[in-house]
Structure formats: C-alpha cells, structure tokens
Amino acid sequence: MADRDLAGRRVLAIVTNYGVEQDELVVPLEHLREKGAAVDVAAASSDDVQTLVDDKDPGRTVSPTLTHADADPAAYDLLLVPGGTINADALRLQDDAVGLVRAFTTSGKPVAAICHGPWALIEAAAVEGKTLTSYPSLETDVLNAGGAWVDRPVVRDDDGYTLVTSRDPGDLDAFLREVDAVLAG
Secondary structure (H helix, E strand, O other): OOEEEEEEOHHHEOOOOOOEEEEHHHHHHHHHHHOOOOOEEEEEEOOEEEEEOEEEEEEEOOOOOOEHHOOOOOHHHHHEEEOHHHHHHHHOOHHHHHHHHHHHOOOOOOEEEOOOOHHHHOOOOOOOEEEEEEOOHHHHHHHOOOOOEEOOOOOEEOOOOOEEEEHHHHHHHHHHHHHHHHHOO
C-alpha cells in the first residue's frame, strides 16, 4: 500500500476527560498527524484527558483542543470515536457528544469507531442497517439497535455514511489503514 499523504484533512476525536483507552486515542492521533492530517481532540471540558491502559491503569494525559460544545462538525472530514469502557459509557450520556455523532452521520461524513466507541453511534441511532464490529460485549447492543455485528479486525460499511469499526487495540493497524483510505479517498 502506498504511503498516504493526509495533508489538508481534518479529524475530530471525541472523548470524555477520563477513561479513554490510551492506545485507541494516542496511536491514531500520532499516526494521523504524522501523515499530515490536522487532528483536534474534543472533550467534555477543557481539563486534561486522563487515558487508561486496559480500563484500569493510568496512561498518558492528552490536552484537548476544544470541548464537545465548541466543535463544529462542518470543519472536519472524519469523526474518530475511541473506546475504553469508562469513556464510551460516559460519552453516550453527553448530549453534545451524541449531537456531534448525529451531525456527522446525518450529513454523510465518515465516522471511525473502535472497541466500545460504537456505543455513541448506538445512542445517536446511527447503526440501523449498518454492518460493524466492536468489542464483543457490544454485539447484543448493535443487534438491538438494528445493526449487523461481525467479528473481524476491521469493517468498513459505505451504505449511507462511511463507518469504519474495529474490535480493540490489537486491531489498530488494520483500523488505521482503513481510516487512511477513507481520508485519502
């Protein structure tokens, strides 16, 4: 695969201020920025984001560039929704974050979600008719929301809006290859 230049592309990552899985946020941020994309991190507040490793051990902190309330979906080419059980569970209860998901999906803009990240898509009523993957414990939630769940490292569904999903941090290479393809396309 050719090395993709993502200069000029803008990505918005949405997280809470505590509990996002470190590698599901940090690895995509670093990867996309190395490829030339501008990436903003929107959190519930302007306080630092405390990541976790395996949902329990403190990881790196990340400074958000804006809050969910201040993010303008029209300014971005792709929405990134990392997981982490604590992060994803809290994120789906935040109206501004769910509103961002809805804005991307209803306007046809691509979304990339990993691990527990699809909970935000379920909350936004954006998985009906979509085929996706996630952390296995979300299978029933996806099915109940009208989606089709499969157990694969990465799934891309281009029906309606483009949705890229992966199961966990072990799938990051495949996930990022597909995210790159969507942004470069």
